[in-house]
Amino acid sequence: MHVWDLAAAHVAAIERFDSVVTAPRRSIAINLGTGSGTTVRELCAAFNNVVSTPLTTVETDRRPGDVAGGYTKSDRAAELLGWTPKLSLEDGIRSALDWMPVRDELLKD
Structure with missing residues (x-):
């Protein structure tokens, strides 16, 4: 799963927290993923x-x-957060490869 999809799911969880987590529950587990596996x-x-x-x-x-x-079975994420992943496996690979040459410079002290 692409890191931007993961970030979008977390934003959706924050935005909908009060409507998703209601008394007496203090938390709820929500799986995030594409819903299908990837073979080697x-x-x-x-x-x-x-x-x-x-x-x-x-x-x-x-x-x-x-x-x-x-x-993953991420039906709950769609139902409660209105979230589904948008980016492809190829998008994730492309982003990871684009990140590699600039990572060290951007993360240095």
């Missing part, structure tokens, strides 16, 4: 769609302990 193949394909030099990949067997998959 899909991640590599998305990366290759963004970069000019594609990754070289090697197909291999699963490692012991690898899970079959995982994803």
Whole structure:
């Protein structure tokens, strides 16, 4: 999930806090995510769609302990916060790659 989508969800939570968290509840858990998993193949394909030099990949067997998959169920975020992610996996990869060359300069003391 793109960091800007995550930030937008947090803003929505702050804006709607008083209508979402009502007595006697003091808090509520809300999962954030796209609602669908991403395979390693899909991640590599998305990366290759963004970069000019594609990754070289090697197909291999699963490692012991690898899970079959995982994803979020973020229906509650849509219902309570009016939030759904807007940006794609490719958008997230592009933003991460754009951030890398300027990160150290912007975060220095």
